[in-house]
Amino acid sequence: MTEPAEALVIGAGPAGLMAAEVLAAAGRRVVVAEAMPTPARKFLMAGKSGLNLTKDEPVAAFLQNFSCGSGALPRAPGYFNEEEAQFGPAEVMDWARGLGVELFTGSTGRVFPVGMKASPLLRAWLARLRDRGVDLRVRWRWIGDGFRFETPEGERALIPQVAVLALGGGSWPKLGSDAAWVPFLRNTGVEVRQFMPANMGFRVGWSQPMQRFIGQAVKGVALCAGDHSSRGEWVIGRDGIEGGGIYEVAAPIRDGVAASVDLAPDVTVEALAARFAKPRGKLSLGNWLRRVLGDPVKVALLLEWGQPLPGDAAGWAALTKALPVRHDGPMGLERAISSAGGVSWDAVTPDLELRAMPGVFVAGEMLDWEAPTGGYLLTCCLATGRHAGMAAAARLDQLAATR
Template identity: 70%
Template sequence: MHALVIGAGPAGLMAAEVLAGSGARVVVAEAMPTPARKFLMAGKSGLNLTRAEPFADFAAHYGGSAPVLRTPPGYLQSKEIGPEAVMAWARGLGVELFTGSTGRVFPVGMKASPLLRAWLARLAGAGVELRTRWRWSGFDGDGWRLQTPGGIAVLRPQVVVLALGGASWPRLGSDAAWVPWLRERGVEVAPFRPANMGFRTAWSAQMARHFGQAVKGVALHVGGQVGRGEWVVTRHGIEGGGVYELAALMRDGAEAFVDLAPDVAAEELARRFGRAPAKLSVGNRLRRGLGDPLRAALLLEWGQPLPAEPERLAARAKALRLRHDGPMGLERAISSAGGITGASLTERLELRALPGVFAAGEMLDWEAPTGGYLLTGCLASGRLAGQGAAAYLAEARR
């Protein structure tokens, strides 16, 4: 074994592929019974691989301290780690793609499993050995201690890539158990926080009838940004892509406002409210004006006390304060913010405190919204770490 990759999610598998392509003998250790479980779960409703847009616009969606899509001069070009690279990689696996009207890129078949099967077959053909139920359990002197079905194994590879995930969806394997082991070796790890998460809401009893329904045709305004995606009213609060897109701003304290009729001018909306017969109940008047029971219910829930004048009611509906009780926890978050800080990493994602050890994926301190950005960041960081590890091996041979 030349290289050990710990974690068989998208970042780890990409690092393994790059290393194998450089001629290294690679073992991938995965704690779970099967690889890429979170990847498969995320792709159940359609695998959004990336986003077809200029690299500069694309990279603007990434935050945090760790280099993920940044391109150090003389090291990588943007075409090697951006959306074009992800699309070329998927097509190289025989997966046909299409781009939706919003720029989101999907496999024609929509599912993640065919892509993963093709990828694992190509990795096996390149000599990559996948060992499942192999869980890293810390260091043993200068060795890496792993719990395996056959007992404890201590490995001493020439180079290691860590791709253990962050702290979200721990039931799928990313439990952040690695944090104290790296901190003991001098690696700085920023605390984990939920990202791409919903927000808790203490609904009134009247909202129960709407649980599970999608909020469509609204605009969410947060911190000067606007989102038009759908989101869902659940028993716990509000969840879904339209919320996740702006969740980081809301988590960090920015107020959110909902325009319940973004395609209707305030004057026209006031006329609609004014035309509703006075004998109708308040709820029915709101439904007449907004044309949708769920949007009317949200106005009743968050807009109290409701003004009587149609003009003021329309203004309230066009800028309805979204009331919530804070973000949902890491156990329900799509991803996490925080992790290994940029100060602990070189430009090629090597740990400064542990030469020959590289890190990739959600265990780094970065975050991005769903919609293709998150997965592309994992693949890009895996490629960057794999290239850094391959370069390290090549330098060691000289």
């Protein structure tokens, strides 16, 4: 069966739903096709421990957290551009409040719903879309060949006047972001850069003595990788190291930059040396180090990654301030919070329209960009979805004017 459609959005994550909202607000009839049984599964999963909507900080500081594998990000209206940013942190907060969601800002500037969960916001959002006539079709999997879909009723085809692709990147494939769309676009001449894990942990083969620390948090340290640093917490996992503090510096480490951890970031190396210079007496090595550092988790990391161990106070102080992070590479896409890579910026216009597919726009994690967790990912997905939706609506106006 073949069916005409005024506007088609493929993917019902944050970028796709935002594109649909903008198109519907412009009076357009919108069909949203989603491969999974329910919309926004990754959004809901990310919000299970607290939905971090955005980061309440000036746009200039906010934009410093975005990068892409091909170098500088494009300076285009609506995203990645301080002068013309149209949907930054302030706008995201206003949008959420418009859905009836009360927000609060934490001490680090991260913005959350008061209830912390993603589901109330999603319910209100989907209700708004239904009220505006958006037709959400779940279990509709895009199979290429134009706009053909596998559906519960068999194969179907849509013929849209405009389309927005918001199928996600390559992370968490079990939630729908499986990058199955890559060959479809490459076959039409669209450059798609190889996906890599982003906001991921790193594999570590822990020694037997470290097993007792599995699951414990590492607090009060500073991670450094080149020009990037993090004071956030992270966790010693069974397979390696994970958590927000790791994710903030994950990109340079993934790309080969050596990382180190300062186990006492608020203490000078001279003060540490003085502590290490005090007589050890009959204390065991572990008890002596715990007396100096005060935290058995820090001591365990020092002994795990610090071999061969120093022989004097100055050496212990220097090692404590710059302990090498010894790892076996990044964890895979299947465990990454997000992905780097995707549709090249050279493949799209400033309005996110595919140069090889006129009338087809791209948004969200399909594009080649990355950012740390902390509200940056979601804000950019919403911003690019909004921008693509506005551009698609403008294209429909142009088509109507030529009839």
